[in-house]
Amino acid sequence: MSRLITATFFVGLLALKVIISWVYTIIYNLYFHPLSRFPGPKHAAASHIAYSWWFLGGSQPYKVLDLHRKYGPVVRVAPNELSFNSAQSWKDIYGFRQGHKPFVKSEFYDGGSFAARGVHSIVSERDPAVHGQMRRLLAHAFSNTSLLEQEELVAKTVDRLVQVVWEQGANSGASINIGKAYEMMAFDIIGDLAFGETFQALGNKNPHPWIEITLGALTQGALADTMKRFPGMAKVVKWVLSSKIAELTDGTKRNEDMAIDLLNRRISRRTRRRDFMTRILEHRDLEKKQTSDLELAAHASDFVLAGSETTSTVLACMTFYLLKNPHIMAQLQNEIRSTFDEYSAISDISTRPLRYLNAVCLEAMRMYAPLPFSLPRLVPEGGGSVDGHLLPEGMVVSTSPVGASLDPANFSEPFTFKPKRWLTESPKDVLEASQPFSLGARGCLGKSLGWMEMRTTLAKILWTFDMEFADPVPDWHGDSRMYTLWSKPQLHVRVKPVRTPPFVSKAR
Numbered sequence: 252m253s254r255l256i257t258a259t260f261f262v263g264l265l266a267l268k269v270i271i272s273w274v275y276t277i278i279y280n281l282y283f284h285p286l287s288r289f290p291g292p293k294h295a296a297a298s299h300i301a302y303s304w305w306f307l308g309g310s311q312p313y314k315v316l317d318l319h320r321k322y323g324p325v326v327r328v329a330p331n332e333l334s335f336n337s338a339q340s341w342k343d344i345y346g347f348r349q350g351h352k353p354f355v356k357s358e359f360y361d362g363g364s365f366a367a368r369g370v371h372s373i374v375s376e377r378d379p380a381v382h383g384q385m386r387r388l389l390a391h392a393f394s395n396t397s398l399l400e401q402e403e404l405v406a407k408t409v410d411r412l413v414q415v416v417w418e419q420g421a422n423s424g425a426s427i428n429i430g431k432a433y434e435m436m437a438f439d440i441i442g443d444l445a446f447g448e449t450f451q452a453l454g455n456k457n458p459h460p461w462i463e464i465t466l467g468a469l470t471q472g473a474l475a476d477t478m479k480r481f482p483g484m485a486k487v488v489k490w491v492l493s494s495k496i497a498e499l500t501d502g503t504k505r506n507e508d509m510a511i512d513l514l515n516r517r518i519s520r521r522t523r524r525r526d527f528m529t530r531i532l533e534h535r536d537l538e539k540k541q542t543s544d545l546e547l548a549a550h551a552s553d554f555v556l557a558g559s560e561t562t563s564t565v566l567a568c569m570t571f572y573l574l575k576n577p578h579i580m581a582q583l584q585n586e587i588r589s590t591f592d593e594y595s596a597i598s599d600i601s602t603r604p605l606r607y608l609n610a611v612c613l614e615a616m617r618m619y620a621p622l623p624f625s626l627p628r629l630v631p632e633g634g635g636s637v638d639g640h641l642l643p644e645g646m647v648v649s650t651s652p653v654g655a656s657l658d659p660a661n662f663s664e665p666f667t668f669k670p671k672r673w674l675t676e677s678p679k680d681v682l683e684a685s686q687p688f689s690l691g692a693r694g695c696l697g698k699s700l701g702w703m704e705m706r707t708t709l710a711k712i713l714w715t716f717d718m719e720f721a722d723p724v725p726d727w728h729g730d731s732r733m734y735t736l737w738s739k740p741q742l743h744v745r746v747k748p749v750r751t752p753p754f755v756s757k758a759r
């Protein structure tokens with residue numbers, strides 16, 4: 252009996268200690284924390300629970316947007332974390348600033364794929380000096396000359412998309428999941444460029460296992476982030492979800508093994524094909540092999556991750572909003588069809604001057620930031636300033652892509668698809684508040700390639716087909732969730748050919 256009383260006493264004492272420590276932390280966060288002067292909801296300032304709740308539930312970008320609309324351009328979204336949404340904050344946090352230390356990536360980026368093998372990649376490396384070295388080598392694969400050389404490979408896969416859409420729907424009027432088709436095309440393009448072979452995903456009913464595992468693992472970003480925010484609870488979660496976590500770890504390992512195999516195959520193939528590896532291997536040899544094959548496999552995997560979902564998301568969103576707005580669709584079709592008499596004339600160079608096409612792409616990326624997650628950065632040693640606010644070192648800051656581009660403070664009628672806003676100056680639209688590729692040293696390396704894919708794919712599809720919605724028509728924002736990347740609605744269409752591309756008769 253006395254043992255029971257003693258045990259109950261100690262459990263009670265422990266519970267009291269935990270409660271006192273929670274109460275202390277909450278009071279400190281609310282009233283004494285260096286960020287306590289910033290506006291925001293009290294529950295988000297008190298603990299990480301609110302932030303993790305939004306992230307795990309997929310509503311984080313919309314929640315942060317609501318907060319910016321309520322509290323203004325800076326909001327405290329977690330105890331040590333501020334969200335910004337002004338054009339200036341993009342420049343201050345991500346851009347190069349003379350005489351200022353850079354805001355480096357936060358711990359969020361730790362523990363990605365290949366981390367267990369002790370290797371960092373271009374996306375996950377946080378040290379600016381090491382990252383700079385990586386980026387200098389990899390940039391050879393993304394130069395204008397390289398892009399020109401790679402266009403043939405890209406065009407081949409875009410043509411395959413047009414062919415697949417033709418085969419699936421041109422004659423039968425069948426409904427086509429065009430969103431999925433864009434996704435598979437984007438994976439095939441980057442697979443081909445990064446590993447020297449496509450994933451054969453386009454037109455294939457079962458997605459390549461690499462794609463499936465990769466997309467599955469990416470959506471676990473919210474869980475990984477939550478575990479970092481609650482290290483004590485993480486132990487319990489790891490134990491409760493041990494079989495699920497083991498499955499994910501196993502999937503990641505299999506993907507890494509597959510990437511290593513693919514890369515080794517590409518390296519051993521002495522070929523003149525112009526893909527990413529052509530230039531990277533050339534320069535790696537010149538630069539005394541400072542990058543191992545394992546690191547190259549990690550970079551190649553990152554290229555696929557960074558370059559596929561982003562591009563296909565823009566294509567899907569553009570198609571949705573064009574179908575929703577027939578007058579905009581008609582204007583774009585007219586621009587494309589009156590510019591190109593022949594399908595084969597559609598290329599990166601020839602689509603660059605199409606002003607309306609460019610504006611449609613920019614507007615789609617504004618309405619639906621292809622990388623919706625607020626990219627977290629640390630205030631540097633000694634402190635730093637963002638948007639005129641002096642901040643103590645170690646705090647986490649970001650510009651919310653969705654919060655910036657859908658706030659009426661930056662764009663008039665933010666939920667209306669208006670490509671025109673990119674063609675005529677208006678004081679109501681702060682165009683620089685939309686930065687889909689981010690900025691500065693960690694800005695997108697594949698921006699020009701992404702543009703090539705977006706412009707040529709849309710031009711080729713709209714040159715060939717008229718299109719209409721097939722059921723069910725999604726509510727684009729309403730049906731979207733964010734788990735690091737978008738979990739976006741399916742997009743089904745019916746197509747009617749208006750012109751015949753040269754390869755179609757051969758293919759049928």
Ligand code: HEM
Pocket residue numbers: 373374386441553554555557558559561562565621622626687688689692693694695696697698700701702
């Ligand atoms: C519309 C298409 C695209 C968009 C909107 C986009 C957007 C972005 C953004 C916002 C970042 C910064 C990520 C961060 O800070 O964590 C990024 C980084 C990156 N992107 Fe893209 N991206 C696109 C297409 C591509 C393509 C086609 C590639 C080709 C492989 C690519 C390769 C990369 C790489 C390698 C990085 C890391 C750069 C670094 O840290 O030095 N992206 N991208």
